[in-house]
Amino acid sequence: KAKSAGGGCYAAYHPDMLAGLVARLELEADLRVALDRGQLHLHYQPTVDLATSEVIGFEALARWQHPERGMIPPAEFIPIAEATGLIVPLGRWVLREACRKAVEWSARSGGRKVKMAVNVSVRQFDRADLVEVVAGILAESGLPADQLCLEMTESVLMTDTDDNLEQLLRLKALGVTLAIDDFGTGYSSLAYLRRFPVDTLKIDRSFVERLGALTDDTALADTIVQLGKSLGMATVAEGIEEFGQLAALREMGCQFAQGYYFSRPVPADEAGRLFLDGAGAVR
Numbered sequence: 641k642a643k644s645a646g647g648g649c650y651a652a653y654h655p656d657m658l659a660g661l662v663a664r665l666e667l668e669a670d671l672r673v674a675l676d677r678g679q680l681h682l683h684y685q686p687t688v689d690l691a692t693s694e695v696i697g698f699e700a701l702a703r704w705q706h707p708e709r710g711m712i713p714p715a716e717f718i719p720i721a722e723a724t725g726l727i728v729p730l731g732r733w734v735l736r737e738a739c740r741k742a743v744e745w746s747a748r749s750g751g752r753k754v755k756m757a758v759n760v761s762v763r764q765f766d767r768a769d770l771v772e773v774v775a776g777i778l779a780e781s782g783l784p785a786d787q788l789c790l791e792m793t794e795s796v797l798m799t800d801t802d803d804n805l806e807q808l809l810r811l812k813a814l815g816v817t818l819a820i821d822d823f824g825t826g827y828s829s830l831a832y833l834r835r836f837p838v839d840t841l842k843i844d845r846s847f848v849e850r851l852g853a854l855t856d857d858t859a860l861a862d863t864i865v866q867l868g869k870s871l872g873m874a875t876v877a878e879g880i881e882e883f884g885q886l887a888a889l890r891e892m893g894c895q896f897a898q899g900y901y902f903s904r905p906v907p908a909d910e911a912g913r914l915f916l917d918g919a920g921a922v923r
């Protein structure tokens with residue numbers, strides 16, 4: 641940004657900028673170490689079937705317990721991982737860990753299969769070997785492909801479209817489920833949605849938020865649910881915090897949901913108990 645100050649000249653650094661840059665470089669170096677030393681871990685947030693209130697699976701969410709700074713949220717370290725390329729080994733680690741847990745919990749559940757959703761960054765699609773990595777991790781973990789859901793934002797459909805489409809078709813051919821995360825916040829068109837092998841739309845939390853008990857601003861969430869129905873895609877509502885939102889989404893015919901109303905993302909042990917206890921019904 642300093643560069644744009646004029647004719648190829650660099651504007652003088654403001655001390656805050658330098659401090660910001662140093663902090664970022666430090667965080668980047670620390671993230672490298674964290675990945676090597678196992679300072680990252682996963683939390684798991686249940687996905688609930690709205691018809692039965694049963695937990696059908698989880699979304700794996702990365703957590704970084706920094707030795708000095710405490711818990712650093714993914715909104716802070718995922719962008720750094722994306723900018724530095726660290727997202728590739730990080731993403732591989734998340735996938736491996738999440739698949740292992742899905743196998744473990746499924747094996748102990750007497751036939752109920754955990755559906756595991758993993759976030760995949762658009763940067764991971766820049767690599768030609770994404771499909772092989774996923775196939776390799778499914779094979780090594782023994783997780784049946786239909787128990788894995790890969791979540792990606794609309795940006796995957798909108799950039800490198802031909803290349804990403806091909807990778808998605810190959811992932812689809814493995815048998816994994818594909819979901820569009822934060823749906824409604826990007827710029828994908830209906831034409832893209834039809835062209836890509838998408839199974840599930842995750843309705844962004846911002847649309848669910850407005851479904852509070854005192855408002856009847858249901859139009860946007862309802863439109864996405866109906867869109868999903870007409871395209872043959874499942875819908876998952878993100879960020880349900882109140883019963884009113886749950887009731888409204890159920891009414892619309894939304895099939896699945898996540899949110900603090902059911903459970904926050906929880907450590908692996910707790911997630912395993914949640915799934916295994918009492919057929920997993922929450923609320």
Ligand code: C2E
Binds near residue numbers: 701714731821879881
């Ligand atoms: P996301 O994939 O859309 O995940 C949902 C986020 O909403 C999570 O935040 C979750 O904790 C939060 N959430 C769930 N229910 C509620 C609710 O009822 N109310 C509110 N206010 N929030 C709720 P989190 O864990 O901080 O993750 C933020 C984002 O970081 C994720 O958004 C995802 O884009 C990214 N992320 C997290 N883990 C990974 C990862 O392993 N790989 C990649 N590429 N991205 C990740």
Ligand code: MG
Binds near residue numbers: 699759791821
């Ligand atoms: Mg997600």
Ligand code: MG
Binds near residue numbers: 821822842844878
């Ligand atoms: Mg989301």
Ligand code: MG
Binds near residue numbers: 822845
């Ligand atoms: Mg989101």
